[in-house]
Amino acid sequence: MIKDISVMIAGQAGDGVLFTGNVLAKILKKEGWEVATYRYFPSNIRGEPTHYIIRASQKKIFGLGNEIDVLLSFDCESIIKYTKLIAQGGVVLCDGEELSRLKPTHKKGKAFHKFPLKILAKKHFKNDIFKNMIALGALCYILDLNFRLIERIIINAFLKRKGKEIVRMNIDAVNLGCEQARLIVEPSERHKLVKKMDTGKMFISGDEAIAVGALAAGCRFFAAYPICPATEIWQWLALHFPEFNGIVVQTEDELAAINMALGASYAGTRAMTSTSGPGGSLMMESYGLSGMAEIPIVIVDVQRVGPSTGMPTKTEQSDLNQWIYGSHGEFPRIILSPGTVTECFDFTAKAFDLADKYQVPVVLLTEQDVGQNSRTAKKFDLSKIKIDRGKLLSEEELKNNKDYKRYAFTSNGISPRSLPSMKNGIHMVEGNEHDEKGYRDEDPENRIRMMQKRMGKLSGSAKDMIPPKLWGDKQATVGIIGFGSTLGPIVEAIEELGDLNIRAKNLQIRTVWPFPVETVRDFIRSCEFVFVVDNNYSGQLHDLIHSQVKPEAGMQKILNYSSVAFRPSDISTQIKRAVRDA
Amino acid sequence: MLKLEDYHHQDPTWCRGCGLYGLFSAFKKVAFSLKIKPEKMSIISGIGCHGRLNSYFNAYGFHSLHGRTLPIAQGVKLANTQLSVVAVSGDGDAYSIGLGHFIHSLRRNVDMTYIVVNNRIYGLTQGQTSPTSRMNFVSPSTPYGSKEQPLEGLQMALAAGGSFIARGFSGAPQQLASLITAGMKHKGFSLVEVLSPCVTHNKIDTYQLFKSVIFDVDKDPNYDPTNKNKAWKIFSRHGDKLPVGLIYKETRPSFEEQSLPGRKPLAFLDLVPEAGKIEKILEKFE
Incomplete structure (x- = not known):
């Protein structure tokens, strides 16, 4: 029985990869699975390879797994690039002629099928846009998903906007995809998923969760300048603020965004701005004004790959130092780092109370990985929010x-x-x-x-x-410390290490500043090995612990600055090697 | 009963003869004549000699960052539309480091007044060339003369869609007061530039010089400040001479009229939404 599955949908930007993946993710969620998605897309609108991974599991997951079980691609480029990630027993459907370029050794134990999505779409529907629905039909066949659910999603998406005929054509395309897949894919190659009940969970991205948190906490003023990967926060607020009498202002730049928010906060409104690294750099002077003039403000930084323009749509944790040490002069500040979408909601709401109570800037430091990817989460508990204006x-x-x-x-x-x-x-x-x-x-x-x-x-x-949160076996002597989006891969790495009889635990730092010195010191003292996981080049969290805690024992850095999020095995392999070699 | 002294917090310490004195006294008279309670006023200033104005004035004051007066002032106004919000800048603040905000504030049209004190020099930092300094202006930052054209704020304001554009002279405080009054009554973003000599550092743009180059459109019976074509022409009608008075005015809805119609100030909203309202929105994520 399949307990965990990852489906990759690949193609060129503009192929509808995101749309196809989102529909699949919703179906899986409705069938009661825990779902985590992972978008890897270029900073571009059309052309250039893109992919979207939809992972479903019977246990709680926060991010990527190690392998891909099913890969459906609108071209061959991604197949060739990601062959190594395809699991034994994995199945690949590809619309393209270049499968022959793959070496037989790369194909061993995996099934590759040519699947002419665009030709089918043109032949049957005279429009290659239907390739996405044909692809979904094929995936529904391979995964044995409920066709009723996909029909319902199509009706919701198209009936009002495009009418009955379009709905019928889309449903026909799904059926065609299913039939065609039946002809091509061997029954043994299918990855049939056990159906469960929809448990009423939410399927939500970190950015959206931050927006909901702000609304629930009484934020009524939001100013920002468009930037990847933070703009979804604004777009959600822009849609929903008016019915709560709030206002969203699109400013001329990030300088205006933070200063307008400061003006509004000074006048009494709970105010927020959101940005990513480049905007954060521009905001530094006013970050200091907030500290100096003691004006509460919440600043969200959805970090992306830096420095400079970097890679606008990819994940990294390299702005930590900027918010801890940044801006000239010295002033107090609070920096929170959520590891899950639920924490995005909770911490945002908390950020407003902290900003009001201490009259300081509060930074909510998250990453593209948490911000733009959606995960299943229990419904947010709105009753927990008590607005305290200090x-x-x-x-x-x-x-x-x-x-x-x-x-x-x-x-x-x-x-x-x-x-x-x-x-x-x-x-x-x-x-x-x-x-x-x-x-x-x-x-x-x-x-x-x-x-x-x-x-x-x-x-x-x-x-x-x-406070920091402890994950795993308290008695373990292999300790991992991380913050933010590395939580998921760390927790899964601990499970993988457990399978190898290495007991490990994780301390998730959730308030990065003021740094929780005592808890971290106690954690380090309880370990024989300490690994610090950083999604950056220099080990910013590692160095922060070093300067704040001054631990007696050495710590080892686990780093990733590849622009691709950590996979659990990136962490477990390095720890296994270090522990076994010692 | 409000008195003129109610707007006076402390005596200014600008250089003797500074144009800012004229503005300060005109501005107090405006607030008094409009009967605005000091606590209902918020004055936001930037960095420069003008930046002290709100610490001499008795009202809520915010001495902000260089160039960032406008976004802060707009944030204040949007958070509490019942306040009278006035921002004050120098030519460096408005036309150099904060120029982006200047242009966008004009097109955004938040209901507030922006006073730009133009002395054509950086006074507080000891007399460097500013964006409004004339060509070949000699100063410690341009010892061989400035090689850049001076910038014309009011023409930019007209091009950017400003809904109220005026210029006064600190040597003519009565007219200045009437322009600021009209600006504060205007429903939208009102710009009042003030020609204001820096007696310590700028030995060229003196009271005498300004007097000799200005002409008053308010006194011209043929001038119509609601006619944009006339406004464009007035800038070049008398060669290098500078128009003062109300140059342009139009009626169009303010930003907050369109985005916050008839609502209670955001600053004093009840933040707890009615039960179930957010839950209802969250159903979209199910």
């Missing part, structure tokens, strides 16, 4: 205050905030160093006190931060 004064509270000080020195450094329009609350907000009322002040004594006030705000904050 020390935000009301006009009533200011009534008898004739000497209000916006930046009053307090025991924990956090000063009650008034909003423009409130009587008795008038103050200055300064990017310059300022006194308790906010007015420019260059006195060294005041400077020292103000620095201590701001920098001290997070000193007692550990209780409010999202």
Whole structure:
């Protein structure tokens, strides 16, 4: 019985790879499977190879598996490139003439079939756009999926927009694909999936989950500039904000985006901006303004491959240092890193409370892998969200205050905030160093006190931060530390190591800053081997742990800067080798 | 009862004779004549000598970053449409480092007033050439003379779709006050450029010089500020001379009228949505 399956759909950008894959993912989800998708596409609209992996499992999964069981391609290029990933017993359908280029040794134990998708589409429907539905029909046959579900999806997608005739043609195309696959694929080559019940889960991307989290947390102002792979956050908010009286502004650049959000937040609205690395670089100066002027803001960075323009649609974790150390001068900041779509939702909502409570910028640091790929998740628990705006004064509270000080020195450094329009609350907000009322002040004594006030705000904050999460066997002495999107491959690598009798555990860092020094130190002390997983070149998390924890024992880096997300075996193989060699 | 002094927070420390004094007193008079309560005003300034204006004025003030006054001011206005929002910039802030925001704010048309104090020099950093300095202007940054054409903010504003474009002179505070008043009453983005001598660093663009090169369109009975063609022509009608007064005005809906019609300020919304509303949207993900 198949417990875990990965289907790759490949072709050229513009072939409808994403559409085909999304329909397949929805069917699998409706049949009760855990689903995780993985988009690998060029920063281009048409031409250039692209692929989409849909993985379904009976257990909880967060990302890619190691192999591909079924590959359907609209051309031959991807087949040749990914032959190595195809599992023994795997089946390949390919629309192209170049299968002969494959060496027989590469084909051993795998079934390759020529499948003329475009010719069939043109012959039967006079339009090669139907190749996608024919492909879906073939996949439904190979995977033994429920045709009713695909019919329903077609009706939902096309009936209103395109009418009955188009619906009929699409359903015919699915049936044709199924029939043609029956003629080509041997019964033994099929990968029949056991049907289960739809458990009512959601199928959602990290970007969408962040948008939902922001809406639920009371964010009502969003400003951004288009950038891959963060734009989906904005597009979801742009669609849904109006019915909650919120506003989305498309700004002229990222400088305007963050500053407009700061203006809105200063005036009292929960505000957010989202971007990726290049936009983050542009926002650095205002990141510091948020820290200096103590204006809450939530900044989302959906990281992509850098530096510079890098690879806009591919995943990486190389902006960590930028947010921890970035911008000139020193100011407090909080950086959260979700590992799952559910955490994207939870942490975004939490980010607004933290920003309000500590009056600091809060960065939600995620990656293209989590942001743009969809996964099944339990329905979000909206009842958990309690909006806490921290020390935000009301006009009533200011009534008898004739000497209000916006930046009053307090025991924990956090000063009650008034909003423009409130009587008795008038103050200055300064990017310059300022006194308790906010007015420019260059006195060294005041400077020292103000620095201590701001920098001290997070000193007692550990209780409010999202603690690291331990995964795997607590007693294990092989320890892995990671953050963000590496969670899935790490957790699966632990299972693979378990099969080899190597017991391992993972500490998932969820608040990257302020760094959870004690927990990480205890974790490292409980291990004989420590591996730090970084989706970047230099080992930014590794170096962060090194500088913050100063561990006695050495740690080994597991790095990936290939632009392709980690697969579990990338991690387990390296750990196996290190542990066995020791 | 509001008094003129209610808008005065502290005495300015600009150089004696600085054009900003004229603006400061005109601006206080405007707020007083419009009877805007100090707490209902938000003044956002950039970096430069002008940037001190809001710390002398009694209202909510935000002394922001160089070039970023406009996005911050628009954020404030959109968050609370009941506030009177005024942004103040210098020529460096508006026409150099913040130029992108300038153009886009004009076309976005958020209901706020933007005062650009143009002294044709970088005063606070000790007198370097600015984007409005004339050709061959000699300064510490261009000791052999500037080789770049000066930039004409108001013509750009007209091209960018500005709905209220005016120019005043700090040596004529009465007209300046009436232009700012009209700008603040205008439903949309109002731009008021102020020719304002820097008495310390700019020995060329003096009160005397400005007086000799300006002509007042407000006093021209044949001038019609609602006629865009006339507005274009006025910039070149008298050779190198500079028009002051209300140059162009049109009526079109503000950004927030279109995107936030008749709503309570965002800043004071009840953030808890009615039960089941978000859940309903989430069904799309099932």
